[in-house]
Amino acid sequence: MAEQLSTGKCDSPLLQAFVDNRSILVKIAARITGCRSRAEDVVQDAFFRLSAAPQITSSFKAQLSYLFQIVRNLAIDHYRKQAMELRYSGSEEEGMNVVIQNASPEATHINLATLEHIADALEELPKRTRYAFEMYRLHGVPQKDIAKELGVSPTLVNFMIRDALIHCRKSSRLG
Incomplete structure (x- = not known):
């Protein structure tokens, strides 16, 4: 499916740069999140944000830099959210053994x-x-x-x- 996306042409040069460099963006996100599946989610979020963003007319190098920064920031946000969830959550088995005060x-x-x-x-x-x-x-x-x-x-x-x-x-x- 990724090959299908890269052969199609997008309306925006920024989105086209995104599609052409998708695998690199996934690798960047995977290094931060530690998981390729989560990295795919981050890149998908970045795509949706870019498709709703106004047209950016700048050099190709500036567009790539912008794409990498968006994916990097989203990956860091995702990593922080995941770390917070892990800190405050436990396994289902732990939840079964919670003592409710005054439940007698x-x-x-x-x-x-x-x-x-x-x-x-x-x-x-x-x-x-x-x-x-x-x-x-x-x-x-x-x-x-x-x-x-x-x-x-x-x-x-x-x-x-x-x-x-x-x-x-x-x-x-x-x-």
């Missing part, structure tokens, strides 16, 4: 009971205080927006949220 039935029961206590505590609050707390803590609505909606000052909203939080903490300790 007892911990799940305790967590659900705590949530029930907090829900009960929220029900004990005045409606406006509960609304301000839920909008701020659960839905991320800014306090100034809650204040506008309730027709109160942002300072009062801040105090309502604080009071609700204190009430929830007290009731979760008692439960």
Whole structure:
């Protein structure tokens, strides 16, 4: 297939230079990535970038230099991405042995009971205080927006949220 590409003519002199020197570009990328298959991917990415790039009218030597630099930069980016992925990933077998904190039935029961206590505590609050707390803590609505909606000052909203939080903490300790 590479021979088929090199015998065809491209619209752009830069793309034609790319097609004519494809095997050299793959070798350059392979030296950086350490893998011919990944190098092919890098060269393909370079081709797509070049085909979308504006026409460059410069000497043949400058075009080749530009092609080599693009492939080199893409190969380095690909290598860095691969190195980062290897640093933060593990094998599938490692993932099977990960211990999930608080995954025991007892911990799940305790967590659900705590949530029930907090829900009960929220029900004990005045409606406006509960609304301000839920909008701020659960839905991320800014306090100034809650204040506008309730027709109160942002300072009062801040105090309502604080009071609700204190009430929830007290009731979760008692439960």
